[in-house]
Amino acid sequence: MDLVLQLLFTGIGIGSVYALVALGFVLIFRATNVVNFAQGEFSMVAAFLMVVFSVKIGLPYWVAFVIALICMAGLGAVFNLAVYYPLRHRTYLPVIISTIGASIFMANTTLAIHGPEPEVLSGWFDTPGFMLGPVYLDNQYVLIIVVTALLVALQYWFFEHTLLGKKLQATSQDKEMASLLGIPVALMIMITFVYSAVIGGIAGILVAPVLFVSIGMGATIALKAFAATIIGGFGDVTGAIIGGLALGVIETFGAAYISVPYKDGFAFLVLIAFLIFRPQGIFGERVAEKA
Amino acid sequence: MHLTRRGFTTALAGSIAAPAVIRTAYAQGATVKLGMVVPMTGAAAESGSFAQTGAKIALEQVNKAGGVLGKPLELVFEDDQTTNPGAVLAFSKLASQPDIVAFLGSIRSTQMHAMAPDMLKVGKPVGFGGTDPNLTKLGNPWLFRFRPNDSYSGKVIAQFGAKELGKKKWAIVHSTDAFGTAGGKALAEALPDNGATLALDQGYANQSQDFTPVVLAVRQSGADILGTYFTFETDLGIFARQLRQLGVNIPWVGSPSIVNVSALKLAGPALYNTYGVADYAEDSSPASKAFGTAYRDVRKVAPDNQSSWTFDAVTCLAMAMNKAGSTEPNKVREAMLAIRSHKGAEGEYNFDKNGDGLHGYNIVKNDKGEIKFDKRIDFTPQLG
Incomplete structure (x- = not known):
């Protein structure tokens, strides 16, 4: 039983990381109908910014965190203007290719500026974790789980109970109609990119003390987060969370009870099963229904 | 201008022979070139930069001692992207340059397995650091290992x-x-x-x-x-x-x-x-210590095996070419196999018939x- 509880905690912890990055995927998909393959790089860039502000410059952790997120907001805006906006009237394919290009550009720019050395980023706590009965709880994973839950709650409140949230929803559902109603569609999409970059940044900064800060960290997380998004249903926030958590738990238990080397295989087996039997994901709607 | 039959034939022969002559002249150029497959991007980019530093320190020492066959030694780097396909591509880019006389492969056995068939086809000596014992049992006579195998x-x-x-x-x-x-x-x-x-x-x-x-x-x-x-x-x-x-x-x-x-x-x-x-421990021998000092002068940190094997590989390949008096692959191979009691950064090199140069390890705490x-x-x- 101890083993099961330990694995469950770890699965939920790693699943929360996938879920956080998946949230960014979903938000941008809802606003623009394209997948942003640079979402993982937002996490990587934010983690490196944290290293620069907190470790290299020596700013207090909270200050470094806030500055890093402000930088991420700026990066989100630039990303929108440079990667999405010029191609907004084209089909989804050029935009997707553009995001892949941006992902490679961000990874290589970081490599050129910082160099290839992985970095250590300390967490928010002085101690690494604590025992709760027979289960060891890593403080950073506890924080990740709490922050994910808070962000989901905040996002729900924001989209359902604020005018800006409703404008964003309207934009994601029908840009032309939103425009006719006087909603500044371009601004709404800009806000979405900024918010997604910040969410991706939070995920990167939170996970960095566990996985270290490296050029490849974004791609590794994003691949799983992308799978989580498909499992949950593209365009659905709840789906992204459930998908992320499910993926984390499935791969952790699969590794423990079936095979460690094939850990990633379990996650992608579930993904393939969903693509075959329920391509719209758990909560997603068919494109035809959406239309 | 009047073109005679003899003149035409001479010009034709000249134009057919020219590329080969130029290629040969280029191959016998001003420097002796070693090609090095190294991760510059991807998960192992950091260790790749250490490997480059080790090779460059050896290059400097070789050139200070007179180079290879009276010419300066030169390193040509190609990024393997820390992937097997990247390594194969990097090696084929290097192999397409006829003036490269020998190569440094990977410290990663999986990449060495991926590149080994091409290395056999190219037929030039390759120093490498992968430690899978099978790599020197593939029947590939061109592979020389600069770390003890597993x-x-x-x-x-x-x-x-x-x-x-x-x-x-x-x-x-x-x-x-x-x-x-x-x-x-x-x-x-x-x-x-x-x-x-x-x-x-x-x-x-x-x-x-x-x-x-x-x-x-x-x-x-x-x-x-x-x-x-x-x-x-x-x-x-x-x-x-x-x-x-x-x-x-x-x-x-x-x-x-x-x-x-x-x-x-x-x-x-x-x-x-x-x-x-x-395989590398700074205090294990005077040669290891000397390498440690040279490395610290450049990187300001302690070296590890990522750089020590490339240092030894460049040193030994240069030594073999000088001893062979030629860059002809078979002669260099024979000279490599004849290396005995060479004190490198990693230990004492005695190449066996399979191409394994080292036969022991250090224990460190x-x-x-x-x-x-x-x-x-x-x-x-x-x-x-």
């Missing part, structure tokens, strides 16, 4: 853990790539000879984000000692931290990556009091982040 590391880890530390029940954790699989197998095979038994043989896929299931398997196995073969330092760092967090504190003897500079930085105190087999040399265990090679 049949030695497995024997040394087993002997040290069982005889010196007195631990008999082993858990082995290894990567499932060519290096990790071969290393884990070599260690498992060496256990019975040392009166030890295997409690757990646990593979994992590279670039894992979480090792909780692996750590719990080690804990449940009841093993009293841990032997590991990790490929990537980030994996090792995550594993080490989780191992300690989940309360596993049994003695740990690891493959060389456990004492890599990056691993020490990432894992920090989680690796304190662990042991490692290290992580003493609060400082790597302390313990002892060297060498095996008698069968020199052909």
